[in-house]
Amino acid sequence: MPIRLPVNQFDHFYRGGDRIGALRHGPGGPQRPEEWIGSTTVRFGQAPAGLTVLPDGTLLLEHMHRDPDAWLGPDHVARYGTSAEVLVKLLDLGQRLPVHLHPNREFSRTHLGLAHGKTEAWYVLDAPAGARVGVGFRETMDRARVRDWVMNRDSDALLESLQTREVRPGDAMLVPSGLPHTVQEGVFVLELQEPTDLSILLEWQGFAVDGFADGHLDLGFDTALDAVDYSAVNASDLDALVLSRESIEQAGLHTAMPAEAEQYFRLHRLSSTGNAVDVAAGFAIALVTEGSGVLTAAAGALEIAKGDALLIPYAVGPWSVHGVCTVMVCRPPAPDAPAGAR
Helix, strand or coil: CCEECCCCEECCCCCECHHHHHHHCCCCCCECCEEEECCCCCCCCCCCCCCCECCCCCEHHHHHHHCHHHHHCHHHHHHHCCCCCCEEEEEECCCCCCCEECCCHHHHHHHHCCCCCCCEEEEEEECCCCCEEEEEECCCCCHHHHHHHHHCCCHHHHHHHEEEEECCCCCEEEECCCCCEEECCCCEEEEEECCCCCCEECCCCCCCCCHHHHCCCCCCHHHHHHHCCCCECCHHHHHHCEECHHHHCCCEEEECCCHHHHHCCEEEEEEEECCCEEECCCCEEEEEEEEEEEEEECCEEEEEECCCEEEECHHHCCEEEEEEEEEEEEECCCCCCCCCCC
16 A cells, blocks of 8 residues: 655755645744655765655655666666656745756766756746745856856856746746756745766855855865856747646646656646546656545545655555546656666
8 A cells, every 4th residue: 555654854054844844744944945755865975865755654766776677667777777867855845946057968977976866857846936046057158157157256246147937826837957957936836856866056145055065066166166057048948948827737637847857757737626537557756735525546545635755666656636636646767768968
């Protein structure tokens, strides 16, 4: 049967977390803005922090390595090995995110010996009216110019340089690796990403972190800045990275990510209005965001309600939900997905 997960919320250098506490019946803020759900990923330089501990006190990662076919499915294992291939988070921003970026796969392989970079995507659970994100530079940038901004801690110049876009609750946005980005205070997202904890800070004024010490993945900024995508991003480029809530919010099971995301991870929005909604077998992390219902699988039935985070192994088989509820179903890329290029 699916496993109902305890809260995996922890301290970070930026403020937030009260909406996670309200949704997940967890500790809340003021300095716990992230929860990692069903995580087999460790925090950078802080292992084993970040890993999900199951209700019986054991680590999900250990179970997955012992019996990957049962957890992930034989086709997944044949393609990706024992890696879950996705990290799922809740981010509740009580403070604007600093301008930062995540390296791509080539940079990670070359400089960190890792198979994954960190392309990510946001599904917006809540946001103030007119909330904006900044993603990518509005004009092609010179590396030396950006380096000067970082070394001189010129937050204003970095923020002014970004292309911005409004996001609303129910919208989803893909953020390719390499693109500098920020998210304004008050935004609450469900985030899917490649299974790493790799961030490079370009600014950190007003945040409880020393970017000169901890902002460059222990590589130094002269190397870390090679991970930046300095190309220009225009408004239509950002539009192409967004799937609007009007396209997502329908009864039944519908994709909740732009198509380009599916080479890295998958997200579906399950909306049950009384009739059962069926979901195919496969490893999934499911978050109930509204209402209540019953999840039924071959092994039995489980009552679910808003705030439940569920770990669903491949061995559970096909499952369905009926009731009046919304469930976000997070999955790794399909075994036959094209290879992630970034």
